[in-house]
Amino acid sequence: MKVPRFPDGFVWGVSTSAFQIEGATSADGRGPSIWDVFSADRAEACDHYHRRSEDVRLMRELGMAAYRFSVSWPRVFPDGSGKPNPAGLDFYERLVDELLAAGIAPYATLYHWDLPQALEERGGWPSRDTARRFADYAAAVHDRLGERVGTWFTINEPWVAAFLGYGSGVHAPGRKSAAEAFRSAHHMLLAHGLATQALRAAGAAKVGAVLNLSPVMTPAQVGDFGRELSQEDAEAVGRIDALANRQFLEPMLRGAYPAELLPVIERHGGLGHVRDGDLDTIAQPLDLLGVNYYTPLVVQAQPSEAADPAFPGSDGVLFCTIPTAVTAMGWPIVPGGLTLVLRRLSEEYPDLDLMVTENGADFVDVVTGDGIHDVERISFIEDHLRALLSAVREGARVRGYLVWTLLDNLEWSDGYQRKFGLVHVDFATQRRRPKDSALWYRDVIRRNGLTETPPRRPTLETVAARAGVSRATVSRVVNGEASVSADVRTSVLRAVKELGYVPNAAARSLVTRRTDTIALVLSVPRQGDALTAAVVQYVTSMLEGAGKQITLMLADTAESHRRIVQHAEARLADGVVLLPPDRADTLAERLSRTGVPLVLLGKPAVASMVPYVDVDNAGGAAAATEHLLARGRRRIGMICGPMDLVAVQDRLAGHRAALHRAGLRPLLALADVTRASGAAAARQLLADDPSLDAVFAAGDQLAIGALHALHEAGRRVPEDVAVAGFDDIDAASATTPGLTTVRVPVADQALALARLLLSRLEGRHTTSVVLPTRLVVRDSTSASRP
Numbered sequence: 074m075k076v077p078r079f080p081d082g083f084v085w086g087v088s089t090s091a092f093q094i095e096g097a098t099s100a101d102g103r104g105p106s107i108w109d110v111f112s113a114d115r116a117e118a119c120d121h122y123h124r125r126s127e128d129v130r131l132m133r134e135l136g137m138a139a140y141r142f143s144v145s146w147p148r149v150f151p152d153g154s155g156k157p158n159p160a161g162l163d164f165y166e167r168l169v170d171e172l173l174a175a176g177i178a179p180y181a182t183l184y185h186w187d188l189p190q191a192l193e194e195r196g197g198w199p200s201r202d203t204a205r206r207f208a209d210y211a212a213a214v215h216d217r218l219g220e221r222v223g224t225w226f227t228i229n230e231p232w233v234a235a236f237l238g239y240g241s242g243v244h245a246p247g248r249k250s251a252a253e254a255f256r257s258a259h260h261m262l263l264a265h266g267l268a269t270q271a272l273r274a275a276g277a278a279k280v281g282a283v284l285n286l287s288p289v290m291t292p293a294q295v296g297d298f299g300r301e302l303s304q305e306d307a308e309a310v311g312r313i314d315a316l317a318n319r320q321f322l323e324p325m326l327r328g329a330y331p332a333e334l335l336p337v338i339e340r341h342g343g344l345g346h347v348r349d350g351d352l353d354t355i356a357q358p359l360d361l362l363g364v365n366y367y368t369p370l371v372v373q374a375q376p377s378e379a380a381d382p383a384f385p386g387s388d389g390v391l392f393c394t395i396p397t398a399v400t401a402m403g404w405p406i407v408p409g410g411l412t413l414v415l416r417r418l419s420e421e422y423p424d425l426d427l428m429v430t431e432n433g434a435d436f437v438d439v440v441t442g443d444g445i446h447d448v449e450r451i452s453f454i455e456d457h458l459r460a461l462l463s464a465v466r467e468g469a470r471v472r473g474y475l476v477w478t479l480l481d482n483l484e485w486s487d488g489y490q491r492k493f494g495l496v497h498v499d500f501a502t503q504r505r506r507p508k509d510s511a512l513w514y515r516d517v518i519r520r521n522g523l524t525e526t527p528p529r530r531p532t533l534e535t536v537a538a539r540a541g542v543s544r545a546t547v548s549r550v551v552n553g554e555a556s557v558s559a560d561v562r563t564s565v566l567r568a569v570k571e572l573g574y575v576p577n578a579a580a581r582s583l584v585t586r587r588t589d590t591i592a593l594v595l596s597v598p599r600q601g602d603a604l605t606a607a608v609v610q611y612v613t614s615m616l617e618g619a620g621k622q623i624t625l626m627l628a629d630t631a632e633s634h635r636r637i638v639q640h641a642e643a644r645l646a647d648g649v650v651l652l653p654p655d656r657a658d659t660l661a662e663r664l665s666r667t668g669v670p671l672v673l674l675g676k677p678a679v680a681s682m683v684p685y686v687d688v689d690n691a692g693g694a695a696a697a698t699e700h701l702l703a704r705g706r707r708r709i710g711m712i713c714g715p716m717d718l719v720a721v722q723d724r725l726a727g728h729r730a731a732l733h734r735a736g737l738r739p740l741l742a743l744a745d746v747t748r749a750s751g752a753a754a755a756r757q758l759l760a761d762d763p764s765l766d767a768v769f770a771a772g773d774q775l776a777i778g779a780l781h782a783l784h785e786a787g788r789r790v791p792e793d794v795a796v797a798g799f800d801d802i803d804a805a806s807a808t809t810p811g812l813t814t815v816r817v818p819v820a821d822q823a824l825a826l827a828r829l830l831l832s833r834l835e836g837r838h839t840t841s842v843v844l845p846t847r848l849v850v851r852d853s854t855s856a857s858r859p
């Protein structure tokens with residue numbers, strides 16, 4: 074196998090941004106930015122303003138060839154306009170001089186989200202004047218640094234700045250208006266165009282922009298990029314791609330907005346702000362496109378979904394969580410997504426030079442006496458570099474790669490808790506310490522390549538095998554327990570040393586006494602609950618496949634709850650799967666307090682920190698209801714039960730919401746889970762409203778009962794009354810007529826649950842998972858009403 078090498082001249086480095094590292098927010102005449110006003114966190118950040126030289130030295134020691142930093146607009150124009158503040162420019166001049174002296178090429182970004190507050194007060198980005206001010210600012214900075222800075226980036230991630238800043242309001246300045254978000258986006262594009270003209274006129278060497286680009290895919294495509302899509306999903310994917318990616322790519326590189334986006338913008342405040350000639354200004358020739366890639370956007374069609382405020386116009390699209398490994402931000406780790414982005418750009422814009430200007434990850438770092446062993450960050454970067462290399466081998470013109478980021482810093486609305494740095498910063502002392510990833514990256518740069526095989530990180534198992542002891546013994550030695558004989562301890566420590574084993578956060582947090590047993594707790598066994606039975610079966614076989622033994626426990630009485638909690642407290646199980654926690658009982662909370670890793674099937678009634686796997690019950694119910702409405706049904710009854718199930722409450726909520734949108738009121742009948750109770754509820758609905766024309770049941774058993782009752786009452790299905798269920802149990806396709814229902818991905822749920830627990834056992838960061846449901850249309854709803 075060949076050692077994976079990068080092209081000659083490939084540029085290696087790191088990226089940062091002014092607000093996130095500089096601090097010194099009022100030094101030397103700097104004015105306030107929108108982030109000073111918006112952010113609750115103190116903004117000393119990394120005090121880079123005063124520690125610039127130390128940081129440059131650090132980069133030189135790590136072998137960086139390039140450094141992408143951003144210039145703080147309010148340092149240069151404290152009031153947004155007028156005369157530039159020379160002291161603000163001095164700082165960047167010194168920085169650039171020191172970089173050049175250290176052999177590091179400066180790449181300057183002019184806008185990384187810190188708009189002068191003075192300009193926000195004069196209208197901010199929704200105002201066209203801000204774009205003109207930006208061009209003046211670009212010229213002023215170039216005037217001072219132009220001879221020394223080779224590459225200029227105008228704007229960083231306009232999508233984030235416009236749609237999180239002015240759409241969802243989670244970023245500064247925190248406005249929440251779809252119309253203002255679209256106007257801001259356009260003015261940022263215009264600002265890019267005007268600044269590019271100004272820079273070129275002043276003789277700038279290279280000019281580019283930086284976009285956050287995410288491939289858009291469905292959950293199924295995450296595992297299989299080539300997977301064919303249904304027409305609805307393809308439309309959903311295309312629409313989100315237009316909003317997130319093409320809204321910026323196409324004006325910049327083709328001089329036009331994507332055609333399907335125009336009506337969306339029109340609907341949200343109109344297109345009056347897009348003036349004649351703007352698109353020509355925006356489409357300046359570019360020398361380089363900066364690509365920031367972190368994670369894909371995973372979506373699917375879901376007719377009932379309301380628009381996400383960060384994506385105005387995304388009605389009918391569900392943003393999905395998927396059961397893959399995630400970073401501590403909760404962002405799915407999909408390195409292949411980077412190949413997709415680079416490949417697509419090379420196909421669509423074959424002459425354009427590309428550079429990955431940001432890529433990196435937030436993980437929970439453990440600081441130990443002997444360093445910060447951030448193996449997860451190393452794997453993340455390494456996997457993405459391999460993905461980049463595949464695109465390069467296919468011909469993509471990728472000129473370099475910059476890690477986000479040099480230092481742990483102030484991560485916008487998330488504050489200081491996020492750790493993206495190659496270098497750890499102790500914010501109490503401002504001490505910098507390179508993490509293992511920094512040293513590893515230095516070696517990658519030196520080799521201009523990776524190693525032949527990804528460095529196999531020795532695990533607890535490898536050490537156990539080498540020392541000829543059990544993993545529990547290794548664990549005991551690593552955690553310094555006294556109960557191990559001196560001989561065994563010596564041989565384990567020798568194996569640890571020889572293999573270079575690093576007990577990471579996971580190993581350190583491992584319970585020392587492993588049982589390799591998982592308790593599967595069934596909280597409410599219900600007659601006829603085929604779903605739970607199937608999940609039990611899948612979870613069991615998956616966990617057994619991972620070498621675990623399963624203890625099945627029933628939680629049906631207070632006494633059994635006590636026994637289960639004791640079982641966990643006595644560490645008789647390594648982890649607990651609880652299904653389903655459908656009552657507002659305290660078992661989940663009590664189990665989580667034992668410290669034994671716990672995962673839940675279904676969203677708990679009481680919000681808690683315990684991760685769960687659920688399906689989109691509300692969305693599924695709304696889809697079924699909207700389907701009935703689309704078939705012309707207006708007198709729709711719902712059979713609800715059992716109401717103590719959170720899933721049923723969510724299904725009712727989705728049903729109500731869909732009716733509400735259509736201006737209709739709900740008609741409800743309560744049931745438990747049996748066919749008999751479904752039949753009784755259907756009879757009640759008929760009695761309450763003899764002109765009933767549709768029934769939506771919260772479960773298929775109930776729906777089957779309703780089919781019988783309707784038949785007995787002489788009503789034809791679907792001609793007189795259409796019937797839809799939920800769950801898609803096997804029997805649903807065998808009824809006459811076949812039952813329209815909402816399919817719940819049983820196997821995926823079980824898989825996600827087992828994965829979630831295994832991740833927790835490894836001490837990895839986990840988040841809850843909500844899987845999409847899908848409407849399956851059969852004959853019970855097929856005829857439209859005349």
Ligand code: FCB
Nearest residue numbers: 090229230233285477484
């Ligand atoms: C990007 C930003 C950067 C940082 C990373 C995590 O979107 O450009 O400032 O927040 O995400």
